[in-house]
Amino acid sequence: MTTTNRPYRIGIDVGGTKIAGVLIDAAGTVLDTSMVPARAGSDNLINDVVRMAKTLCATPVPVGIGTPGQVDNVNGVVRAIANLNITELALGPEVTARLGVPTHVENDVNAAALGAKTVDAGDVGAHDTVVFLNFGTGLAAGVVCAGKLERGYRGALGEIGHVPVDPNRFLCPCGQRGCLETIASGGAVARLWPCDGPSMPNLLAKASQGDVAATRILNMVTYGIGDAVQLVTQAYDPRVLILGGGMCKTGRPFLELVTRELQRRQEGCHFLSTIDIPSRLRLASTDQPLGAIGAALALDE
Ligand SMILES: [Zn+2]
Structure with a gap:
């Protein structure tokens, strides 16, 4: 749970087959996008998210992550991502430790709902x-x-x-x-x-x-x-x-x-x-x- 007034933010959507990322500004405008194939395993997921964040923005900015599985959004922990063979991972804390930025981990459908509400609800x-x-x-x-x-x-x-x-x-x-x-x-x-x-x-x-x-x-x-x-x-x-x-x-x-x-x-x-x-x-x-x-x-x- 992180509130920030910094103008730029990164959002990363972890799917079963691919990882998609965006850099957005304070108005929610998409400034840049990135996509890589998803790889199984906790270390691969952390490395892929960290690398994507660095690719999208050279300076450290807050990172929001959406993932499948059971998400503890308060502690940034995700469990049971079956497609990536992950049983439990403190994804938020791991990414924060590597990048030194605030993170928030959200259920992927919830994240998509926020995105769709902003882009498509009118x-x-x-x-x-x-x-x-x-x-x-x-x-x-x-x-x-x-x-x-x-x-x-x-x-x-x-x-x-x-x-x-x-x-x-x-x-x-x-x-x-x-x-x-x-x-x-x-x-x-x-x-x-x-x-x-x-x-x-x-x-x-x-x-x-x-x-x-x-x-x-x-x-x-x-x-x-x-x-x-x-x-x-x-x-x-x-x-x-x-x-x-x-x-x-x-x-x-x-x-x-x-x-x-x-x-x-x-x-x-x-x-x-x-x-x-x-x-x-x-x-x-x-x-x-x-x-x-x-x-x-x-x-x-
Ligand atoms: Zn059922």
């Missing part, structure tokens, strides 16, 4: 709530309320991917059955509709051509996405709900799919038509490193 009021829904390998939401991240008691706020919704559906790696993310995530679509290249655009194309198997899977996925959107909207009643993550690289057809599903649901439901979820939906930018921008902004949290 003209929202100071007290409005913005929800970012990440359809990546997994499914999770980040909630920004009156400009501040909501984390909850144990950092589990927004972890809707592991809400079980169907006892007859797929086993989830978390140990439960029928979790939302087993049908409503980029990882789920890749598993249910394997193909060369991105699965979601291919699934949409095949379903639109009348392919029976594609239509069946798309209906299941769409229903799960609709449930996820309804769940966060009715829990947090956000002014704006931003759809992000790898699946959203599908672009407008994805937004139209979600919009049609929500419109279909509200046709027969007075309650849903009054809260009008489709009007709140936005697509996250795919040309901006939202996770890295948000990681830098999280230094102010």
Whole structure:
């Protein structure tokens, strides 16, 4: 937890396959970017983050880091980054020791939510709530309320991917059955509709051509996405709900799919038509490193 008035800040987004970094100024403008492949192991991660920070800014400036796994944002400790084979790492303190700068470590979806709120939410009021829904390998939401991240008691706020919704559906790696993310995530679509290249655009194309198997899977996925959107909207009643993550690289057809599903649901439901979820939906930018921008902004949290 670090507050700083220094004009420049670095944000670094640690992903399962790559590490993206930005240098931003006090207004949040991106001045420079950097990207390297992610390497497994704690020492590699510390070295890669330190090297990237030095590359982005020759003088020491505060560094915000977003990572997957379980993040203790108070102490800068991250646990269980499965893709990088890291069980526990005091990432914040290690980077602070190497660079001599304040650091802040944030859950990657929370960081992306801050980035998306700044870049994509448009003209929202100071007290409005913005929800970012990440359809990546997994499914999770980040909630920004009156400009501040909501984390909850144990950092589990927004972890809707592991809400079980169907006892007859797929086993989830978390140990439960029928979790939302087993049908409503980029990882789920890749598993249910394997193909060369991105699965979601291919699934949409095949379903639109009348392919029976594609239509069946798309209906299941769409229903799960609709449930996820309804769940966060009715829990947090956000002014704006931003759809992000790898699946959203599908672009407008994805937004139209979600919009049609929500419109279909509200046709027969007075309650849903009054809260009008489709009007709140936005697509996250795919040309901006939202996770890295948000990681830098999280230094102010
Ligand atoms: Zn689960």
